[in-house]
Amino acid sequence: MAPSWFVKNTGQAEFWTEERCFITELMNTTTSPETSLAIARVEPGVTTQLHSLTGIxxxxxxxxxxxxxxxxxxxxxxxxxxxxxIPAGAAQRIVNTGVEDLEFYCVCTPRFTPETYVNLED
Structure with missing residues (x-):
């Protein structure tokens, strides 16, 4: 049996979001509710959806x-x-102004959960 502090790699694959970017979640588990870590990838010329994260x-x-x-x-x-x-509740978006994919780490505290996402474009 693995120790309680161990989180097995489940091979999370990159996925497309309605935010207009790709996400790979590296760390997002109830075992560690205080933080999550992901890589976001935005294609050239793309602007992500204006949004905020409630409480994150x-x-x-x-x-x-x-x-x-x-x-x-x-x-x-x-x-x-x-x-x-980016403070909790702040309106945010990012545009890729380059010729290659824009990639950045996203560190959320506490961890990201879908119900905290607020689309500000509607």
Whole structure:
């Protein structure tokens, strides 16, 4: 029997979201409700859906490409290694301004759950 602190890799595959990006969840389990970690991938020229996360602070860390993040109407260019800290409830979206896929880590505290996602485009 595995220890309670061990979480087995279940081979999470990348999936498409209505947010207009691809997500690979690296860590999102009830075993660790305080944090989740995912990789988001946005194709060139694509702007993600304007949205907020209720009760969740999100952090982006860019690992590939470049883009412009918008948080509560304020825009900032991002490139590899840059970070954005998105307060809980803030309106957010990101556009890929480069010629290659934009990829960034998404760290959420507490962990992301679908019911916290609020589409602000409707």
């Amino acid at each position: 602070c999100e952090r982006y860390v860019v690992r590939r490409g470049e883009g412009v993040v918008e948080i509560d109407g304020q825009r900032q260019a991002l490139s590899v290694g840059d970070q954005a800290i």
